[in-house]
Amino acid sequence: MLPTRTVNVQPPPEVRRRTTLQMISWALILLVIGLSFQGTEVNLKTLYDGLGNSWRYIFGDPTRPQSGFFPPDFGKGGVYLEQMLLTVKMAVLGTVGAIILALPLGFLAARNTAPNAFVYQITRRLLDVLRGLNEFVLALIFVAAVGLGPFPGILALVFHTAGILGKLFAEGIEDIDEGQVEAVKATGARPLQVLGRGVWPQITAHVLSMSMYRFESNVRAATVLGLVGAGGIGFYITEAIRGFDTRAACAILIIILATVFLLDFLSAKLRERLT
Amino acid sequence: MIDIKHLHVNYRGKPALQDVTVHLGSGFTAIIGPSGAGKSTLMRSINGLVPITDGDVLLEGHSIGKPGSAALRAQQRHMGMVFQQFNLVRRLSALDNVLLGCLGRQPQLLGALGLAPKADRAFAMHLLDRVGLAEHAWKRADQLSGGQQQRVGIARALAQQPRVILADEPISALDPKSSEQVMHILRSIHEDDGLTVIANLHFLDTVRQYATRVVALKAGQLVFDTTPDALTRELTRELYDHDPPAVQGAEPPVSVNQLASA
Numbered sequence: 037m038l039p040t041r042t043v044n045v046q047p048p049p050e051v052r053r054r055t056t057l058q059m060i061s062w063a064l065i066l067l068v069i070g071l072s073f074q075g076t077e078v079n080l081k082t083l084y085d086g087l088g089n090s091w092r093y094i095f096g097d098p099t100r101p102q103s104g105f106f107p108p109d110f111g112k113g114g115v116y117l118e119q120m121l122l123t124v125k126m127a128v129l130g131t132v133g134a135i136i137l138a139l140p141l142g143f144l145a146a147r148n149t150a151p152n153a154f155v156y157q158i159t160r161r162l163l164d165v166l167r168g169l170n171e172f173v174l175a176l177i178f179v180a181a182v183g184l185g186p187f188p189g190i191l192a193l194v195f196h197t198a199g200i201l202g203k204l205f206a207e208g209i210e211d212i213d214e215g216q217v218e219a220v221k222a223t224g225a226r227p228l229q230v231l232g233r234g235v236w237p238q239i240t241a242h243v244l245s246m247s248m249y250r251f252e253s254n255v256r257a258a259t260v261l262g263l264v265g266a267g268g269i270g271f272y273i274t275e276a277i278r279g280f281d282t283r284a285a286c287a288i289l290i291i292i293l294a295t296v297f298l299l300d301f302l303s304a305k306l307r308e309r310l311t
Numbered sequence: 312m313i314d315i316k317h318l319h320v321n322y323r324g325k326p327a328l329q330d331v332t333v334h335l336g337s338g339f340t341a342i343i344g345p346s347g348a349g350k351s352t353l354m355r356s357i358n359g360l361v362p363i364t365d366g367d368v369l370l371e372g373h374s375i376g377k378p379g380s381a382a383l384r385a386q387q388r389h390m391g392m393v394f395q396q397f398n399l400v401r402r403l404s405a406l407d408n409v410l411l412g413c414l415g416r417q418p419q420l421l422g423a424l425g426l427a428p429k430a431d432r433a434f435a436m437h438l439l440d441r442v443g444l445a446e447h448a449w450k451r452a453d454q455l456s457g458g459q460q461q462r463v464g465i466a467r468a469l470a471q472q473p474r475v476i477l478a479d480e481p482i483s484a485l486d487p488k489s490s491e492q493v494m495h496i497l498r499s500i501h502e503d504d505g506l507t508v509i510a511n512l513h514f515l516d517t518v519r520q521y522a523t524r525v526v527a528l529k530a531g532q533l534v535f536d537t538t539p540d541a542l543t544r545e546l547t548r549e550l551y552d553h554d555p556p557a558v559q560g561a562e563p564p565v566s567v568n569q570l571a572s573a
């Protein structure tokens with residue numbers, strides 16, 4: 037016969053503490069969501085009433101000829117395609133520039149490769165700032181600095197993306213297997229050699245994959261940079277919409293969507309092969 | 312060759328090695344001792360991977376350099392290290408891993424870019440052939456079996472053209488057949504190439520079969536230094552204790568009733 041025993045079913049205090057903390061967190065989250073309704077004029081009725089207007093705006097008002105988005109007007113399709121290509125070029129250069137900046141920053145912002153805690157902290161904060169400054173805000177600054185055109189747009193992408201990639205690279209570097217690095221060190225290799233042969237091979241796939249991923253979002257970001265005069269197809273959308281040339285706007289949007297879908301697809305395929 | 316004098320190594324104030332004095336000359340020296348005895352620490356302090364707290368490690372009369380110093384790197388080139396978990400750079404080919412051993416002799420930048428001179432490539436290939444892996448040279452390290460990886464690890468150590476091979480539990484992660492291959496290569500390195508081999512080993516049978524000398528550590532101290540033939544039952548019993556705990560550091564079992572009343 038099995039011996040009868042009293043079994044303790046009370047969770048230990050640290051588990052109970054964790055549960056309490058979880059409940060407090062959930063309460064806080066709900067509170068934040070609730071407070072967010074204040075002052076933001078969210079109203080389902082307004083949305084409902086607006087549906088009719090949106091419908092007429094997009095599909096045309098029967099009382100006004102030439103209104104609505106359809107059929108799209110590809111009359112200036114050549115110009116739009118050219119501008120789309122320019123937009124993609126901005127994303128390419130913006131991403132490449134960002135990678136060049138982010139690589140050294142990533143090493144300085146990773147605990148295991150930073151020369152010391154001070155450099156680590158400074159670099160991390162710098163990356164926070166770069167990441168915190170939205171592409172749009174940066175584009176406005178750079179337009180003021182270097183004038184209108186794609187160049188300030190590229191600069192905006194470079195700095196904002198450097199902040200993001202720097203952090204992502206640093207996280208990849210922190211995840212590497214130190215044993216492999218130590219083995220290279222133990223051969224008497226010099227610091228650059230340890231970095232090049234012990235660390236780099238471990239992070240290449242991560243670096244390429246993250247860079248492709250950021251390229252995808254930079255194409256999307258670049259399509260709207262033109263709204264603030266920082267080059268690319270965005271300028272043509274604003275112009276078309278402001279001039280009530282909504283069918284041309286529709287053509288532009290179709291070109292943008294097709295390009296973004298295509299590039300996302302290609303880039304995702306590429307990233308798949310990297311891992 | 313390697314003179315260890317009153318060596319103390321602490322980890323955050325906690326001693327891992329205490330007053331170890333030993334001379335390691337030519338031959339095949341096995342270092343044995345229970346888990347946590349300080350075997351790995353001894354090995355790692357010899358090639359400068361852990362800083363020395365007190366005492367000295369001398370290589371051919373010269374103190375081991377400070378971590379990060381050029382002097383240490385020059386000394387490390389004479390010591391090939393073989394790891395329990397192989398520590399190959401997994402995304403590099405077997406050949407590229409062996410070439411890592413040549414980095415110390417290459418210009419810093421070329422080495423960092425992985426541009427090895429022809430002569431180094433030929434040498435690395437020759438070493439892969441020696442450990443029986445020439446046909447796997449272009450395979451990525453993570454596609455090799457454990458035993459193959461460890462043999463690449465040995466080839467990498469040999470690529471340094473070292474005088475000493477330090478092997479920290481080289482066969483603990485391997486099956487018996489691979490273990491035997493690895494031990495045979497280590498023996499040949501000592502017998503045919505005349506290199507000093509120092510290996511942490513777990514099984515006394517392996518020690519008796521391959522080593523020419525046995526150094527025993529326990530709780531950070533040297534307890535005996537003898538030949539494999541002299542490894543008597545009494546000696547090993549005292550070294551490993553009579554009934555080692557099933558789980559390291561586990562407290563004596565607590566009854567369920569005690570928990571409930573707490």
Ligand SMILES: Nc1ncnc2c1ncn2[C@@H]1O[C@H](COP(=O)(O)OP(=O)(O)OP(=O)(O)O)[C@@H](O)[C@H]1O
Nearest residue numbers: 322323326327344345346347348349350351352353
């Ligand atoms: N990096 C470290 N930080 C703190 N303590 C450590 C570190 N490495 C080892 N120790 C401690 O130092 C002591 C000796 O460890 P060491 O790894 O040298 O033992 P070992 O004889 O190699 O054991 P094993 O047979 O388990 O590999 C142990 O008490 C261990 O917990």
Ligand SMILES: [Mg+2]
Nearest residue numbers: 350351352480
């Ligand atoms: Mg060990």
